[in-house]
Amino acid sequence: MYKRLSIRQKQITWAWAFLAIPVIFYVVIRFYPTGNAMLISFQEWNLLGDRAWIGLANYAKLWNDPVFWQVFRNTFVYLLLGTPISLVLSFFVAYHLDKIRFMHGFIRMLYFLPFMTSAVAMAWVWRWLYQPVPIGLFNNTLAEFGIPQIDFLRSTTNALPAILAPAVWAGLGFQIIIFMAGLRAIPQSYYEAAHIDGVSKWTVLFEITIPLLRPTVVFLTVFSSIGFLRIFDQVYNMTTNDPGGPLNSTKPMVLMIYQSAFTDFEMGYAAAQTVVLFVILLLVSLLQLYLLRDR
Amino acid sequence: MAAFDGVQASSESVFERRVTRRKASLAQSMSWSILFFGGILTVMPIVYMISTSLKWPHEIYDVSLIPEEPHLENYTFVLEDGRFYGWFVNSLVIATITTISNVIFDSLVGYTLCKFRFPGRYVVFIAILSTLMIPTEMLVIPWYLMSQSFGWLDTHWGIMFPGLMTAFGTFLMKQFFETVPDDFIEAARVDGQNELQIWWSVAMPLVKPALAALAIFVFLGNWTAFIWPLIVTNSWEMYTLPVGLSTFADEADVAWELVMTGAAISTIPTLIVFLIFQRFIIRGVVMAGLKG
């Protein structure tokens, strides 16, 4: 029976055979709860008791909630600053790290360590580095040079970048490793050919390395964008006493969802926010995949 | 394998050393210095973490990097807590099994989505990718109800089941299989290998760097996972390390020196996993370098 199938039919059969278990897994563990959340977004539910259908009321509430628009804006600031900065930094490090031999493993480990360390512990250290005198390292240093203090976290303008910094810092090691793996998947022969032709370093970078890194760049762009749009840990842990503050200036969408669900027990409202976040993430990812597609 | 090493080493040494070395040596040492000092700067917060773990509670708010009187009491305190080993073992078991599962399934799915042409391919890819777009916080309630009806509450299986496959790993592997030339796979088909063999013995070895990266990340992700293990476990015995360590924060007080100690200790296994797997990231070069 199998033998009579065409090559294409065989491929289809194999593909679905390979996908069978994973598809069941994703449907049960992921899609079902997601569908559930979408239903809840049209309901009023306080976790227990009856769910009441209230149509689009949760979405209307969201539309009219000034905090939501602030949070919406914050989320995009995290994305638009975080993704490019972290990609450029990590590419810079990976590109140069790829070339050096001396203490290579050690230096790579240095960059990777933040990614391995507990987010809670690191958030505390950063919070502490940002404090005003007499305990904050950054401000103490500024004070020594007679430079006025900077309010890092207690400021509606500085707090978001101040929280973004450790988020970029923690993810850097991850991106560097992926870039390194990508760089090392580029066949050496291309470089050898380029050397023989005497092509400049910059030409090699832009004509060989970056184009051949495309799958890696696509992955990292999409993945780190999703990461920054879903930022939560750093914000929550660095602003524990005033989550997302001051004055909601650092609050991202996931934190607002978390508070609606587990502080206010407004599951319907939390679900509506989740759906909005889902749509944003999907659109951003699809747009990126489209722009970065193989032409 | 050894032969391949030789091939690469020689082609590189002959060429690079003669032409590039002299010209590039200044630039090289410049970039080395920048990377080195950048790296030192990068780990400074972690150095502070370790320094805090050696301090007494009253001096944890001091800026000084070097504790007044460094001591290991915090470490003895954490390690002597009889529950610590249980948490450690739980985390280890869960992270290890989940890592193995992800390495197998994510690469299988990633490979299928990359190398097979079949109807629904793009839909399946986007559908799997879309699971990255729902925050875990919204999933824990349905998962909890699910675990409850299947009797998975407060079990290892209950903690690990949501993470056995991830869209992250699938996407990563799909991207890396793109770097594997189709010719290789075609050649194996002509040789009469079945698709499972081709995936396992032809394609998989070619993406070892990505597999290594995947293993590191999945292990790490499960090692530090907090919210779901907290929700699904009820007893001390089933806690994972992060959930257990969070008991160092109580209502009146967060014992930061103990949190730092716990964080420092729990970084060690991930560091070991990293050191083991990062070797494959190097070896991958050889494999990829061969085909040119």
Next chain:
Amino acid sequence: MCFNRFRAIALATATGTLATFSTETNAVEIEYWQYFFDARVTAMEQLIEKFETANPGITVRMTHFPYADYRTKVAAAIPSGEGPDVVQLFYGWLNDYKAASLIQPLPSSEFPSDSIDAAFFPMVSAMREGDSYWALPTAVRSLALFYNTRLFKDAGIEGPPETLDELVEIGRKLTKRDGAGNIIQAGLTLGMTAQDHHWFREGLVRQFGGEPYLDDYRTVNYNSEAGLKAMEFYLGLGAEDGIGAFGFMDEPQAAFKAGRAGMHIDGSFRIGSLNKTRGLKWGVTELPATADGIRSNYSSYWVNAITSKADGEKYDAAVRFMQYITSDEAMQIWLDVVGELPAKPSVGLTEANANDQIFGPFIRGLEYANTTKFVNESAQRQIMIDLVERVNLQGVSIKDALAEAAAAEQKLLDEYHTSKN
């Protein structure tokens, strides 16, 4: 007194009837949840042991969770019927849990509201709605002023402040600044994120002649002349020539523990943690009075409640367990083991307790304490945090910020009360 004895007999009879009832059935196991805190766990273990001895048909299984995520955990578990039968909650969460139907009222036959009103400290009545109580505490807490005796001695200050004017005067002596004017040692810690929002609501507003809320905490009333004066006083403490700074050392209690703040307003639950801090010498006194000697305090407590999950014989067992852990005996054990103040004056206000060097100021504070009936404590606290930040970070006038906060809080209260009716 007479009434108490009557009540005790009534309770004993009620318990007796129930006891005969339960011997006919099999052993019931109920589950009790609280957050993890060494002393609380130890105390509860003792209570459970005594309770089980007295009630052979019932076993109680205690589970505890990390404090910071206790709420999340409870919220996830109870709705699915997995959670506890009796649960410990912060009283300020009560309305959240009530609104979410996670808990059920205590039966008025075993917990007659009028006799509870008479036996417990008055602020416990915040747990009453109509004719029934929803939850009851074993112990209560209040605020007091902690001070660093070493810093006082260094500055040549004799004793802690008695009045608000003295607070400012002493605070000024304790405040140290660097050349650029940055505070490096604070006279008083400041921050709505800690306990100061309670101090403002139930302390300062009342002391300046106001009433923070009206209609049984359904109407916000601190947007008044007294409220404005109270807020001006409070924010003045952190102004440029003040005696502290908002955000100094990140958290008020951190500054005090590190010995970088002379005074700190906090709750009795902080005592244990301060005791553990090496090298810190501290004393504690009542919250400062006004010049005319008016004092006001805020009291809070953790309560135990029966969850909506408990039914049938588990419900009966839960009721019995609730009766025991709110008994005089339980309160005494709780005071001895945990160091928290008994919820009944008859147990708490003994001569020895009221004059205790450490517990005294807190216990005396209970006599003039009020308890805010929060509908959503974290949201209402957030409004106070935002108020201060609007003034400090955005330069909004105190008057406008106060009006905005009052409006926001009123909206929150209205939403809650209308959704319930």
